[in-house]
Amino acid sequence: MSKKIDHNRRRALHITSGIMGAVTVGAFAVPFLSAWNPSEKAKALGAAVKFDLSKLLPGSMAVIEWRRTPIFVVHQTDEAIKNLPKLNDRVTNPALSEGISRTSNQKYTILKGVCTHLSCAPKYHPEIEPKAWDQEWLGGFFCPCHGSKFDLAGRVYKGVPAPTNLEVPPHSFDGDNLIIGEEV
Amino acid sequence: MEKAKKNSFMSWLDKRLPVTENLERHLTKHPVPKKVNFFYIFGALLMVIFMVQVITGIWLMMFYTNTEEGAFASIEYIMRDVEYGWLMRYMHSTGASAFFFLMYFHMFRGLLYGSYQKPKELVWLFGCFLLFLLMAEGFLGYVLPWGQMSYWAANVILSLFGAIPFIGPDLQVWIQGDYVLSGATLSRFFALHVVVVPLLMIALVVFHIFALHEVGAGNPEGVDIEKHRDKNGMPLDGAPFHPYKTLSALPAIGIFFVIFFAIVFFAPEGGGYFLEKPNFEEADFLKTPEHIAPVWYYAPFYSILRAITFGIPFLGITSKFLGFIIFAGSIAILFIVPWLDRSNVQSIRYKGIYSKVAMILFAASFLTLGYLGTKPVNELRTLIAQICTLFYFLPLILMPIYTKYEKTLEVPDRL
Numbered sequence: 001m002s003k004k005i006d007h008n009r010r011r012a013l014h015i016t017s018g019i020m021g022a023v024t025v026g027a028f029a030v031p032f033l034s035a036w037n038p039s040e041k042a043k044a045l046g047a048a049v050k051f052d053l054s055k056l057l058p059g060s061m062a063v064i065e066w067r068r069t070p071i072f073v074v075h076q077t078d079e080a081i082k083n084l085p086k087l088n089d090r091v092t093n094p095a096l097s098e099g100i101s102r103t104s105n106q107k108y109t110i111l112k113g114v115c116t117h118l119s120c121a122p123k124y125h126p127e128i129e130p131k132a133w134d135q136e137w138l139g140g141f142f143c144p145c146h147g148s149k150f151d152l153a154g155r156v157y158k159g160v161p162a163p164t165n166l167e168v169p170p171h172s173f174d175g176d177n178l179i180i181g182e183e184v
Numbered sequence: 185m186e187k188a189k190k191n192s193f194m195s196w197l198d199k200r201l202p203v204t205e206n207l208e209r210h211l212t213k214h215p216v217p218k219k220v221n222f223f224y225i226f227g228a229l230l231m232v233i234f235m236v237q238v239i240t241g242i243w244l245m246m247f248y249t250n251t252e253e254g255a256f257a258s259i260e261y262i263m264r265d266v267e268y269g270w271l272m273r274y275m276h277s278t279g280a281s282a283f284f285f286l287m288y289f290h291m292f293r294g295l296l297y298g299s300y301q302k303p304k305e306l307v308w309l310f311g312c313f314l315l316f317l318l319m320a321e322g323f324l325g326y327v328l329p330w331g332q333m334s335y336w337a338a339n340v341i342l343s344l345f346g347a348i349p350f351i352g353p354d355l356q357v358w359i360q361g362d363y364v365l366s367g368a369t370l371s372r373f374f375a376l377h378v379v380v381v382p383l384l385m386i387a388l389v390v391f392h393i394f395a396l397h398e399v400g401a402g403n404p405e406g407v408d409i410e411k412h413r414d415k416n417g418m419p420l421d422g423a424p425f426h427p428y429k430t431l432s433a434l435p436a437i438g439i440f441f442v443i444f445f446a447i448v449f450f451a452p453e454g455g456g457y458f459l460e461k462p463n464f465e466e467a468d469f470l471k472t473p474e475h476i477a478p479v480w481y482y483a484p485f486y487s488i489l490r491a492i493t494f495g496i497p498f499l500g501i502t503s504k505f506l507g508f509i510i511f512a513g514s515i516a517i518l519f520i521v522p523w524l525d526r527s528n529v530q531s532i533r534y535k536g537i538y539s540k541v542a543m544i545l546f547a548a549s550f551l552t553l554g555y556l557g558t559k560p561v562n563e564l565r566t567l568i569a570q571i572c573t574l575f576y577f578l579p580l581i582l583m584p585i586y587t588k589y590e591k592t593l594e595v596p597d598r599l
Contacts, residue, residue, distance in 0.1 A: 036372065038362050046363040067363045068469050119472035 010032040048181035053108065053173075061124045063113060066180045070113035070121060071169055072141075073178060080126065080152050081106065083138045091155040093165060108178065109172045111141075111154040120145035126152065141166065210397055213421030216429050217403035219599050221491030223297070224401075225335035226290035228433040229440050233283050234389070240276040241378065250374035252367030253508040255330035274452040279456045280322055281443055284481035287315060293299070295521070296543060298406060303399045305522040310392040312519045317385050319482070319515070324377035326479065330462030332372060336476050339365055344489075344511075347504040364469065405529030407599045421599035454480075457558065475560050483557025484550050488514050488576065490561060491553075510573065517580050524580060528586035529595050536590030542579035549575040 007156045038046065051067045056062055056075045064071045075083060087093035115122050122141035141150040149157040154166030169181040198204050208214075247266050249258035262269035262573055292312065300308030327338045342365060346356035361368035400410065409421040423429070453459040457480045462473040478486040492507035501509075527535055531541060549572040558570045 036358050036361055038357060038360075042362040042366070042368055069364075070470075118474070119469065119470075147230075159472065 034153065041182055043093075048179070050174075051178045051180065053178050054176045058107075059126055060127050061126070064180060067170065069169070070168075071180050072109075072111045072113045072124065073123070073171065074109040074111070074126075074152060076107055076109060076152060077126075079128075080139055082129070084153055087138060087151045087155070089109060091151060092158050093155060109153055110168060110178065110180065112167040112169050114167070115143040115145065115148055115162055116156070116164045116166065117146055117148050117160075122148065122150060122166070192416045210393075211430075212424055213418075215409065215419045216401050217407075217409050217599055218428070219405075220401075222291040222436075223289070223404070224377065225433060225436045226286045228429075229437065230290060231389075232387070232437055232440070233279055233286060236275060237279045237283065238382065240279065241305055241382075243272045244276055246397050246518050247376055248374075250328070250371045252370055255328060255370060259329045259340050259557050260332075274448045275596050278452055278454075279446045281447075281479070281481060283318060284322070287318060289479075291315065291402060291518070292547065295546070296532045297402055297503065298527070298532075299402045300522040301525060301527075304396075304402065304523070306395045307392060307399065308517060308522050310388050310395060312515075314385060314388050314392065315518070316515060317381055317388065319485075321377060321381045321385065321482065322479070324373045327370065327373050328377060329463060330467045331471050332465045332471075333460045333463040333476070335467035335469065336363060336462075337478060338369070338394065340476055342369075344504070344508045347502060347508055349456055349500060349505065350370065352505075355588050358481075360516065370385040380557060391529040402530065403531065403599060404531055405489065405599055406534060406595055407597070409599060411599065417574040426554070427555070453552045461504055477558050477560075478559060480554065483555070484576075484580055485511055485514055485551040485557075487553035487557035487569045490557075491573045493566060493570075514573075514576060517577065520582070521580065524583040525587050526584050527590075527592060529592045534593040534595050535587070536592055538586035542583070542586065545575045546579040549573070579593060 012054070021181050031085075043119070046067050049064055051062065051064055051073060052075075055076070056073065058075050058077045060075055061071045064073060097160050113121050120143050122143040125131065125137070125142050126139040127137070129137060131142070133142055134149060139152050141152075141154065143149075143162065146161045148160040148162035150166050151157070154168070156162050169177060169180055171180045172182055175180070194204060221223040247258060247262045249255055249271060259273070262273055264270075266272075294308060294311070300599065323338075323341060327334045333365050337397055342356055342360060345359060346352045350354060357363060360366065360371070369450060403409070407421065412420040418424075447454065447458075451458075453461075460477065460479065477483075489507045491510040492510050493503055493504040495501045495506050527539065529535055532539060552572045553569060553576065556572070559565060
């Protein structure tokens with residue numbers, strides 16, 4: 001044993017053991033942090049939902065549950081699509097950036113059935129007739145909780161409590177099938 | 185050696201565990217200022233309420249079910265079927281309100297009398313961490329009954345994490361353990377509420393007190409009691425912690441419990457402010473309550489969050505995310521107060537007019553924000569909240585300037 005302390009050797013040992021220690025701690029953190037990710041069960045319950053569009057007639061709506069949210073799937077009639085531009089000056093945000101009915105497929109409108117005001121469920125009223133809440137109703141969604149109005153494309157009317165359009169969930173089309181929860 | 189003859193058991197013990205040494209150091213010979221005012225009782229009361237929460241919490245845990253299906257029913261079971269279950273629960277829920285009440289007064293005392301100034305920075309810092317942990321603890325605990333307000337208030341708070349650019353949505357899913365707030369979230373919140381956060385709090389309380397005993401407690405005059413000592417080295421303006429401080433705390437603890445139990449027995453819901461009415465209904469993910477309001481102790485900070493109705497579009501910062509930043513900043517700024525105060529005196533009594541006005545503005549803004557936070561928003565209230573947010577921050581942000589230049593009074597030599 002020499003009496004002289006080799007400081008360089010000591011420093012190298014400090015650094016390497018420090019790095020090894022940090023790597024060990026980091027590696028051990030992985031399982032603990034990963035455990036917080038959605039479990040396989042949660043993933044299965046939250047997985048994309050497939051829906052067969054061929055049975056959905058024009059003018060009708062289906063409600064599908066996806067991640068505890070009701071999803072509205074509307075098969076638009078030609079008349080409804082023609083009527084949408086007429087409402088441009090009555091809605092807050094007339095731009096239909098995602099296509100005429102706010103989806104990648106012109107005929108179908110896919111919306112989260114959750115009012116953007118306080119998360120009530122808006123009701124589907126496709127009829128073109130005077131309503132208690134609107135004398136010039138051209139079809140759309142009406143929220144009975146606080147009277148928010150949306151058109152058939154989910155665009156919010158001016159002067160209602162809801163601040164924004166009904167949300168469009170991630171979705172894609174596969175032939176006749178609609179897949180909710182997955183974008184292409 | 186003389187002591188050894190008196191009590192051989194203590195001497196046997198002291199050779200193996202420094203009992204007498206530490207009792208003397210922290211109790212019987214620890215000097216505290218002999219003259220303080222009522223503001224200095226809140227620390228002791230906080231220790232008491234912490235113990236109340238731990239004990240009632242352990243008992244509640246014996247009957248509570250931490251699942252989505254069972255949580256709400258188990259609270260009803262505790263309230264109706266468990267003997268004195270209602271007492272445990274109301275003590276715990278009232279205890280939460282009391283904890284915050286005492287904490288806010290304790291911290292305001294610190295701000296008034298400069299209890300954060302050199303060399304007490306760490307005492308203050310540990311205290312701020314305790315406030316942060318208490319807020320986390322309260323939030324986690326509020327979710328556990330799985331009532332409507334538990335569910336929807338948690339949704340509001342968790343969606344704040346979702347508002348963080350880039351990582352937000354994934355972070356929110358990771359915290360929730362699901363794509364929506366669900367049973368997975370509930371059971372991890374339970375683990376955090378009963379184990380992780382309380383453990384951290386106990387550790388920080390220990391640090392808080394050890395640091396305090398190292399630098400010595402302050403007083404409303406801001407006089408340094410260490411300057412003048414008697415022959416035995418005891419400060420002339422000090423008195424031993426035990427029995428002087430311990431005994432004088434007892435009546436205060438008594439009065440506190442009278443008020444505490446008056447609330448527990450006669451008004452445990454606190455008019456909807458301690459236990460909110462929608463929370464007597466089980467969580468329903470398809471039905472949002474009319475008006476989501478936080479419990480009173482979060483109201484000032486919730487108000488700040490809501491007051492930010494604008495974002496910074498060219499930086500891609502949404503109003504929601506900016507609100508989150510300012511909201512976090514309103515707590516974070518408290519941590520740096522020791523380095524913002526450049527005054528040559530500690531106590532507000534000897535500080536200048538600017539410090540006094542600043543403290544009044546700060547306190548008034550905090551109270552107004554608290555009031556607004558429990559009310560639904562409208563344009564006027566949002567405007568007032570924005571002004572109050574400004575006057576919450578300004579007294580702290582401008583502190584380095586006004587404390588440095590204002591005229592202070594001379595602090596007396598003795599207490």
